[in-house]
Amino acid sequence: MKKILAVFGLLVLAVVAFVVYKMYLQPLPEGLDLATTRTTAAGHFEVSIAPEDPDYQRNTLHAWIATITTPDGTPVEGAGIAIDGGMPQHGHGLPTSPQMTEDLGDGRYRIEGVRFHMRGWWEFKLAITADGVSDNITFNLVMK
């Protein structure tokens, strides 16, 4: 009996310790999709994003390249992109106002002025308009 209760006591404390740990470290939500190639919400576009400099550092200003195609793989030309985002776990938006500054052709677009000033989970949202069609996609990024 004593042994069972001891194990039970240990279990309770372990659970408490785990909950406290989870609370303070604000881990990523279960099943967070970290893919950098995604289909937009309504299925109109396929979008890939990649940092222009793969070695960019947290809390520095840097650029991303977004590549947009139709679902059949045709590059989307002449798109407009509005950028938004933030940290859902901290309730704040992006620290800067990134903008699409250059249409590089072949469905590729440069997004400048991106800065992530904290470690953790960031949402990076693109609202895309092309040929009269608007759609959006929210990427999830994790800053180390």
Place this chain on the structure above:
Amino acid sequence: MMKPLALGAVTGLAVIAAALGYFYSQNNGLTEAELETARTLSLASLPPLPADPSNAVADNPAAASLGEALFNEVGLSANGEVACATCHLESRQFQDDLPLSQGVGTTGRRAMPLRGAAYATWLFWDGRKDSLWSQAIGPMESAVEHGFTRSQVAAYIAAHYAEPYKALFGPLPDLAGIPAASPLGNDAQQAAWAALDADQQDAINRVFSNAGKAIEAFERTLMPLENRFDRFVAARVAGETPTGDAALTPQEIAGFQIFAGKGQCTNCHNGPRLTDEFFHNTGIASPQDPVTDHGRASAIAQVESDEFNCLGPYSDASPEQCGQLRFMSRDLHLFERAYKPPSLRGVADRPPYMHAGQIATLPLVIEHYNRASPAISGHSELTSLGLSTDEKAALLAFLQTL
């Protein structure tokens, strides 16, 4: 039934205590993840000083030498008694220990310490300047700081620093007969400025901005200093046991864990300078009643319209190099009464705290964050922490290692 239950709980606790004791003895109290966080906060993570393309002499030693002289020059003030160094004392971490700094009058702000300031994106508590050189010339024309004007700064440099100035920046303009003049001065000074032709104004602005660029070159030499925490982390990362003053006490280590965990301090105080260089509303009281100071929300229009910003005619940068200004967030709601977190290096040695010295001591600062009072204007980002007396003491002990 009570007795076995109590025995069970006690046994459980004892097992956990023993496990924790073993863990602490093996790891000096830090998990690998905590050690990695500690490393990001230590000087070992400090990157090289970023270039300032808006200042062509930013890393010129001769400019730094002139800048140091100008930094200490009381002649650049209305009463001949105020220099940058008056409120930024080298012996006091380049700050002045006062809630509100004293120039020719009383300012509305606490002087910031300067070591590592060259890493900042935005200058002043509200970030109304986007470079150190542009920041440095602001106080010279403030009626309560140096109380001087840009034409007087140019004339003083021509009279006292002509040789080093010309060697760096070329010929000085002829300023004979020009009175105290500034677009930011009192009525007489503004009228005098308006009476100058555009070429004279430009020539004065050029000398004025170059004075700032020399001061920036000096300030870029003021790097953060190694502290006990840095030595502790360096030893731990090298797989060694910290010795001497690098050996943090269990209480100091517990304080670090609260700093990076339950205390949520690293939300804003992160990176090797222990600041994210951004702006946050933390519900700090206003020394003004009614509230007239909106922090970053007021500064956005100021930095955008500043002729001495990165995109202005006195900047040496190309527009493409002014990304921080071009892509600046203009979210007035987010920035209402938001201020820049200062670096926490040396923090325990420089009360009082906050942008106008509103909080007298570090324990009271911890209590402010623990309570998380709502903001008087805008929205505080804080949530109450529920720190115990022991946890607050540990956090204080950790802050004293910085």
